[in-house]
Amino acid sequence: MVERLSPLEPDFHPGSHGNFEHGVDVILTETRPGSIVQLAAWPGEEKKLIAAIRAVTGLALPDGAGGGISSGGKSVFGFAPGKFTVADDAEGLAEAFAKAVGPAIGTVTDLSHGRTVIRIAGPKAEWVLAKFFAIDFALPAFPVGSGRSTAHHDVFAQIHRSGTDQFDIHVFRSFARSFWKALCHASEEVGYEVQ
Amino acid sequence: MLITCPYCGPRDVIEFTYQGDGNRERPEPASQNFEAWNAYVYDRLNPAGDHNEIWQHSGGCRSHLRVVRNTLTHEISSVAFARGDHGPRRKMEGKS
Amino acid sequence: MAEYSALSLLANALKGNKDWKPAWRKPDPKASYDVIIIGGGGHGLSTAYYLAKEHGITNVAVLEKGWLGSGNVGRNTTAVRSNYLLPANTRFYEHSMKMWEGLSHELNYNVMFSQRGCLNLAHTPAQFDDYARRGNAMRHLGVDAELMTPAEIKRLIPALDISSNARFPVVGGLMQRRAGTARHDAVAWGYARGADRRGVDIIENCEVTGFLRDGDRVTGVTTSRGDIRAKKVAVAVAGSTGRVMQLAGVDTMPIESHVLQAFVTESLKPFIDTVVTFGMGHFYMSQSDKGGLVYGGDIDGYNSYAQRGNLPIVDEVMSEMLALFPGLARVRMLRSWGGVCDMSMDGSPIITMGPLPGMYLNCGWCYGGFKATPASGWCFAWTIAKDQPHDFNAPFTLDRFHRGLVIDDKGQGANPRLH
């Protein structure tokens, strides 16, 4: 199979950058999942869709708006009423869901190429993200596993908190390089490493 | 200004797109009542006080919301999903 | 010797400035008038002035809820121009421009109309063509317009970033040399003084609380200072049109009220000598004679009567400002304020008889009200006096929306937020 090209390529520079003399406070990476799928249930069919997600991925979604979970290279989170983003390191998720989610339950939209996932991790991850997004990143307000839909000016983002100090940011592929550059720029203050 | 999206919670107004007077009811698609159509497209309630209006959380979950907001103080007294809601609307008057 | 002149200034200074008279009287309202004008802003005052001067109708009262000029005439960014795309707008605003050119003398009051030019920057060849279309439309109606190259623009505005690596490089611009700025408050005061001296009663702190009716017909108003009857009642309250029309039982209008913020920096030595607008967003700026950069951008984008803005527009406007003038990053915003605009459904105004018998309506000015002040009052006075519109305002009817005769300079349809 042909390898997918990352949209970050020419501006992806592994190594330490910025004010890192006293250590790096965030690590930036591109997670490059093999599959990203958007699932959307018809009104009243959300439970069935959640069951299908469990059947396909083995992930049990917690209740509540923006709830999510990740495990073993797979993650899922709600980003809108009845709508979920599922990502998997492996390819082929869309096909699997196409079988599991019938037209009576909802729709499956393959976004494996359409979204780029940038991970920011480290003790200053909240600090750096607060420069972009007007949402509360404090742990009580944004628990581990959950997702948020938000935007930084023209750049729409779904943010999945995949760890206490770790966030996966799903952005439109066409904006990814611009956003990446901005994220690197904003991380200079705290010192960052690209992995 | 913050709008409390029923799905996303309180968010800055920058994430929302205003869609105007939420009292208007669109005539049936095949309606030939042109005055009703005109009223629907052009005539707006514009009160100084509580205003029933539609917003889209375009920089978030993209739901449309029915918001009651005071146009003098910007205070928001209620927010609900617009979808499936049969909240207050203004029937567009007009002779057919 | 004119009442106001260099000589009178000197003569008064020698007498310790003790003899200056009030710019306008502060009369109590009479029981009735020939014409009542609701709204002591620029448009209401100029309407009163031209009713008296052009049509000999002097038994006129202007009713102002607060202090005179407290609405948008004192809250705008003072630009005066007639660089519109569509002929109905161009003709009307050009009429206004011609009146501006003689206004200080007309009023014996220096409104400081400074024809320093207004430059619209274009950032893509397609946008440049759009501006060319507009400029040519102006030229075919006898209005001045010219295109400028980036090099010419740089000579005119040295602080402007025209480099090709700017995110939105400047590819050219449309210049109207006769456009410019005026001292906004002086326009209200000058018209007030002029109307007052022709016998018009200007009544401040007089809030209209309702309309007197005889059947459908409007026969006067109730106010915080008593009932006042009139043969004709004219409404010129842009920004409050929704509120006032509701008092007359007209609940819906093709108008939304929106807040438009404006900003001024601290005083600076001359920085730009013209009005300039950014083409890849919404930003306009000029410099006042006092030295403050006066600028603004988009409306906040939702119905409001609050005269207070919110932060997203502040950030947006400043970002666009620095995209053009990166040297201004350390200059500081001194003051911001909000005005309430009547955003109409096609971005163009309404000057018309009705919608009720005995009533006349002037509203829907969107962003454009200040520069329209002379022509708006002139046309409205004509319409009130003759019970028919002048050619200049004939297109600006209330029923044009329903009839599909919209005058949509921006091509945004019935979406007031985008005009």
Next chain:
Amino acid sequence: MSPRRIETGNRIDRLKTIRFTFDGAAYTGHAGDTLASALLANGVTLFGRSFKYHRPRGLLSAGVEEPNALVTVLRGDVREPNIAATMVEIHDGLVAISQNRFPSLSWDINAVNQLGGKILSAGFYYKTFMGPVIGPFKGTRFWMFCEHFIRRAAGLGRAGSAADPARYERMNAFCDVLVVGSGPAGLMAAKAAADQGARVILAELDPRFGGSANWSDETIDGLPSADWARRAVKQLEGHDNVRLLPRTTVWGYYDNNTLAALERVSDHKENPGKGEPLHRYWAIRAGSVVLATGAFERPLVFPGNDRPGVMLAHAAERYANEFGVLPGDKVALFTNNDSAYRSALALKKAGAQIVAIADVRPELSGDVRKLAEETEAEILTGHAVIATEGGRALTGLKLQRFDMANGGLTGDARSIHADCLLMSGGWSPTIHLASQAGARAEWSPARQAFLPPQPTQKWIGAGAFTGSFSTAEAIAEGRAAGLAAAGGSSTPTALPSVEAAPGDPDPAPVFEIRAKGKSFVDFQHDVTAEDVRLAHREGFVSVEHLKRYTTLGMATDQGKSSNVPGLSIMAEALGKPIPEVGTTRFRPPFAPVSIGSLAAERFGDLKPERLTPMHDWHVDNGATMYSAGLWYRPMIYGLSGETIEQAYVREARATRETAGIVDVSTLGKIAIQGPDAAEFLDRVYTNMFSTLAVGKARYGLMLREDGFAFDDGTTWRLGEQDFLMTTTTANAGKVMQHLEYFLDVIWPELKVHVTSVTDQWAGAAIGGPKARQILAASVTGTAVDNVTLPFMGIVRGEISGVPVMICRLSFSGEMAFEVYCGAGYGTHVWETLVAAGKPFGLVTYGLEALGTMRIEKGHVTGAEIDGRTTARDLHLDWMLSKKKPFIGSAMMDREGLVSSDRLELVGLMALDNRPLNGGAHIVEELDEANPHGSIGHITACCYSPALGKHIALALVKGGKARHGTRAHVSDPLRNRFGPVEIVSNHFYDPDGSRMHG
């Protein structure tokens, strides 16, 4: 040691000497100094020139309210004008210059303006400069001639044009309690809220927390107040739920408790850290707010009150106690209240001689008299200052007996030598933020001040802000406010005890001493008491008229010190109490805010760049990129030496002769999925989509609700319930919102989901006579012949291992195919197609050639669908289904949309064989000297290689009826006039035989 440096001064680190320059002269100061304190320590008295009269001015204050001592700070070419010297922390290498003077601060030629004082009264410019009504100076010319000089005389500092290399940043913050101000009230509030477990932000505009505790020299909890403050700050630093923001001015109070603050992160540093911003703009969403912003001392209005050396009393106290600078050796005090006695005593303790205390009040309380006696000054109750002496520094003053009851001055004037005069007109609570988030301020006749209004948002006040001027009250109110803001209840522990100088918080109601000479109300704008009275005579009596007519309170200090004195003078003239004159409502910002901080991270980077999957390939292969909205698209792939026109003509010609390929990834793409998808499309598009077969595409047109044309594009039916809609690049976002609105608000019963998949797909359009051969050579898994892939058919296959979707449709008018694949494979598929096309002569083409071919075909784009045109105007009426209603169908036949004089789409051919211009107008009769009679305009134009002519699309009145007739282009802007023939917009291959093959 500097001439005025003394031993006190708890903010100064004498071990650190700092070197800086002011107006080119080298000075030294210490760490902790402001530019004001350092220069004052060096004996500098003259700091600036006033706005109108260019009078010499010194320091009035020690803080943010400073109206006089404004300077420009230079960093290389970057200029920061109008900064109060009192707010500049010195650092090594600081370069500051004075402003609004020529040629120098001490010899300013414009000081001549003082001679014209009476002529240059308030509003004089409205009465003159109008010029003659005839002759060369008629109209606006004379005014503009005068204006030229007025503008140059006006203004303060000079802005630069050099781009600022500094970084600005925005930070979004959330907290339960925001405490604004860190005096005793603020410290107590922050502590109380933090102890309740609340998330707290404490913002202080000074570099040090503590506010008045830093200089009041009181005792709190048995400690000197400054030490008490240090201890309190240390305790707060130990809480991980507290964020301390020094150098942070909270300047705006917006809706829903959103506050805006400016943190000056590295203004005070010679070299900021790597990635460290100069300013950080905090947007804070606070559950509740404690306003503990203190109060501003007011000047008194008397002749010569602006002389350098005349200073607010507490400011002098600050310079002595906080900065270790004695503002004068022989100091006099002029006051209407008790608070200033403490200031006099502080200066006395710091080593000054207090030569006299003049108090407008006839009597002093016993406590205060005791304080006064401690200063060893001559005490002159019932006296007022009626004049000051000196040039660029104070040398003396004149006093006279004063009767508070009637303002009368009696007896002989007395001269006193002094080099510093402290004045105090009482205090005005700093209610600015409260005024932004509250009702009308309330006048307190006792305090002679406006007190905070009733809140309209969630805030609680504490300390001097509320008019409680004593430290003991501040401490009690601060703790109560912090507790309440955090939702806690009162705790029984004792409050810290306070030992402070006694005093009555209420001043005498005296603001002005009316004597001969200019008495300044607004120092920076040179508004005098006489100007206020002139405004009254001319009827400008409402507070807003006063402000606008005289410019009172409009200077950089926004009337912080002048507001109440100005109002009181107007109130007296009107014979009304102050509250009936009114108060101006304060607007954001509380203090001026750098524009860089507001643009924040978007400074230098206004908009993100949107790149297609093949972007790097285009750049690497010689494309000139064109910025289209946020996208970048290839404009041409120029060969060396080619002009733009040569390049696009070559590209278009080659496409029509062999084949060309273009990146179409930017087209908006929306997945329309669900059982009602077809029904939905029928309602959205003017034409039918429910009849479209799976595996087929159709061109569709949308109208707005008002019946005007909105957008067009092809929509592909990929499955029974699965459509892929394409939109124009420019309208992708708008169309998406349009669809979402109808599904969410109008037709919630439809089971349809819409998702933006623009970024999922890379798209390449390959067209031309050889296109099918090239495709056939590249694609596996499907045939691409006319039967398998007819016009508007869709097939799936693979190109070099990558799954692709191919639709046969044409924008260029040639036999053409759009090839879509996953965006991550875009470059791979593109390169494969380009390589496969090489033997056939395939060219890559850009937007210019794309535009050329579409003009030749007469297709419309955003230039024609401009929001004002109808389907009929564009000859798309064939797409208006009569079988079903659709969005806009009810409105599209209104009178204005069907009238015969509408502009309609036509083609134009230049008859003079010269290029046409976009935006040129069309006329029937040419009149170059006096252009008129426009019948339309050109929307797009090009040189057509297919026709060998300069052609254009145009919107022209009458439209089709004019086909075959002659008209003229009239383009006075570019001086291009000439004959054209009006023809059909379908210039090339009108029956479509080439694309149908």
